[in-house]
Amino acid sequence: MNGKRTVFFSSLAISLVLISIGVFAPKQMESFSNNSLEFIYNNLGWFILGSVFFFFAFCMYIGLSKFGQIRLGEDHDRPEYKTATWVGMLFSASIGISLVFWGVAEPVSYYIDPPFGKGSSEESAKLAMQFVYLHWGVSAWACYAVVGVSLAFFQFRKKLPASLSSVFYPLMGDKIRGPFGKLIDVMVILSIVIGIATSLGFGTLQVNSGMNYLWGIPVSFYSQIAIILVVSLIYVGSTVSGLHGAMKNLSNLNMILAFALLAFILFLGPTQSILKIFFQGIGDYAQNFIGMSFRTEPYSEGSWIASWTLFYFGWWIAWAPLVGSFVARISKGRTIKEFMIGAIFIPVIGAFFWFAVMGGSAIDLIQNMGETAIATAVSTDVTSALFKFFEFFPMSVFLSILAMVLVLVFFITSANSAVFVLGMISENGNPNPSHSTKVIWGVVIAAVSAVLIMTGGLSGLQSALVATSIPLAVLMLVMCYSTYKGLKDELKTMRVSKSHQEHIVDIRKNVTTKKA
Template sequence: MNSNKAVFYISLVLSLLFISTGIFMPKHMEAFSTYSLEFIYNNLGWFILGSVFIFFAFCMYLGISKFGSIRLGDDTDRPEYRTATWIGMLFSASIGISLVFWGVAEPVSYYVDPPFGSSSSEESAKLAMQYVFLHWGVSAWACYALVGVSLAYFQFRKKLPSSLRSVFYPLLGNKIYRAPGKIIDVFVVLSIVIGISTSLGFGTLQINSGVNFLWDFPVNVYTQSIIIVCITAIFIIATISGLKGAMKHLSNLNMILAFALIGFVLILGPTQVIFKSFFQGIGDYAQNFIGMSFRTEPYGDGSWIASWTLFYFGWWIAWAPLVGSFVARISKGRTIKEFMIGAVFIPSLGSFFWFAVMGTSAIHLIQNAGKTALAQSVSTDVTFALFNFFDYFPLSIFLSVLAMVLVLIFFITSANSAVFVLGMVSENGNPNPSSLTKIVWGIVIAAITIVLVITGGLSGLQSALVVTSIPLSILMLVMCRSTYKGLQQDTVIISHQETNETRSQTANVKEDLPRKMKKSKKA
């Protein structure tokens, strides 16, 4: 086997074998995933919570320490993308489609079934926003930022391949080019395939629900397969055009549509209540951040924590290789401090405002307007939650169509970024992978998503996604150590250079001083 193609072929075969198991033995795969998930929740939940907090603390340390001034690239490099475009690409490639999917469903779910206290009350409404902010805040984005800053540093400053194995160079040395490095890459590819297939599967279900709600299209596997095929054709064309073409324009369009949707709901909804909820939620989140981040319920059954907090934190870890790799690719030229502000705090505030607008409006309808049917629809089928929510607004058809277009574009940009990263890793860190490799991965992801929709295996794969978070957590903890070691070596080099420059300048001053004195005497 060609060693240059080893990662591609091995990961492709393993992906197909994994999916074949889901096709021919779906009950066995689901049973294994469910058992693994329960084992992790019952025995290793503390490890997931602790790891995510370490990732956040490490990212903050890098941003405010002496390392913050180090540029992700040469000292003369500057950012390739404007900050607004860069942030738009962060959302488009990561959790944009999930924000649309859960914007109404998750806050309402917490309102009806809170982590503690009475349900459907003022207290549960406050807790709903507080825990939504926990699940979509700095903890989530820190997982992405850790991988992103580490890879960008070694890729652009140390000139190593655009692959996650490069991050471990301070610990492995040239072994990253041999078996240990290839094993890391194969594992990364598998986690990306699992993650993107699950996300696109949920996106397909929501698009199908939307066209059913709007135009009475049937909700079945045939409609869903057609949706996947059509969107696959679009994002393959988009990915061939390259990052600076399709992704830039689609990300900018995403931001415009997202602002338009939020603007309509903000104006037509309970505006004052939304702003109050936004600021109240941030305050409650900041005040209780440590307690919520480590809440394990050791004396209770912990079912709520397992179903929501541990699931989300596991999901963010599992998505970190994909999103982090893409974020690294678009972050060349930024300092580490700029990167942390832009990749952790700004997206977190954007997510908070999205949930404040959508979630607060939905809870207001249920609690103050008596629209309890909305809560029932969320409990029945979360894929219809957003469209049922819009049904209570003026211009409901317009809002639903706008949301459908937004989901569609997020679908395309997420898949586009996934195949781009898969192409980079498959070609040994090539920052500009070939169109053929990206097309192959695009077709594979589409085929996997169709199989999952047809076999109903999304829930099993969703569990498998969280299962991958344990080995990935270990990998990312080692990544912290390796990145710190690399940065430390860099600061030593910079310190030596500054010392030599100072000595050189001092020597020049000493040489010039006698000449100036002679000129002064002559004068």
């Protein structure tokens, strides 16, 4: 396993095997995926919850402690991107497409069927926003930040390859270049492929639903395949323009479209209620953060936690290698403290406001205006909820088209970052992977997405994603220890260097004094 292309060919072969199984034995694949998901929920839910909380605690510790002063690069390096552009790239390359998909559907789902208490009530409305903020809050971004800060430190500060195996250097030394290191990279590549394919699947389902709503195009597997093909051609073509070109421009376009949609709903919707929901939700979330983070429901069936909280936390873990690798790539020159504040808290505020505007408005329409059609849409077909919601605003057709464009652009941005990261890891940490490698991974992602939709639809996408979270959580916990060890050694090196420089300055001062 020492060849330069071992990681690429091994991960590509496994991906093709999974695609083949999905095509030729779809029922068996769906059954295995669902059984794996049920086993994880019943036996390892506590591990997922505990791991995610630990990641957040670890990020806060290294960000606010003496480690926060360490720069992700040389001491003279400064950030490559302006903070506004950096935040936009963080946001659009990670959860943007998911926000559009779940912005209305998730809060309304919790309002109808809360984790506890009576549904469709004032109490369930408060719980809806509280748990939405849990699922999309600091816990999610901490998973990304753990991988991002670890890889950025070892890549830019310690000059190691841009592969996840590099973060284990303090524990393994040069063995990261051997079979074990390549095994880590293969596992990471597979998780990225499944994660981004799932994202494409969610986006495809919603776009198909929107096209059916607007133009009567049937919701079918063939329609979804056509959407996947078109989107794949766009993102595979755009990825060859390079990171500075396509990614930067698409990220900026994402933010403009997202802000335009938000502003429209905010000012034409129940503005005062939205702002109250936003602040109330943050207060309830902060007050109950610890309890919600460890809520396992041991004295009941726990189906709600399994279906939502464990799904989301597993999702963030599964996405961490992809988003973390991309975040690391664009964060050179920032201090760890700056990185943690920017990568965890700033995007969270944006996500909270999105849900307050979209989901808060929907709940207000149901509870105060009696518009139960939105709730019915969420219960029957979650992909149609957003378009049903737009019916209660002027220019609903325009809003629906804007939302579909936003989904597509968000996905193209995510896919761009995904194939770029896959290329880097496949080529042993090459910061500028070849176009051929990126194109191959772009085609594989499209194929995996089509297979996942074919074998299970929405539930199949969820099952495949969460199933990858357990081995990745273990890997990330070890990563935390390795990073801590590396940062501790770096502080010692910095102190020795500083002491040496001060000693040289003292010698020069003494020489100057004697000459005088």
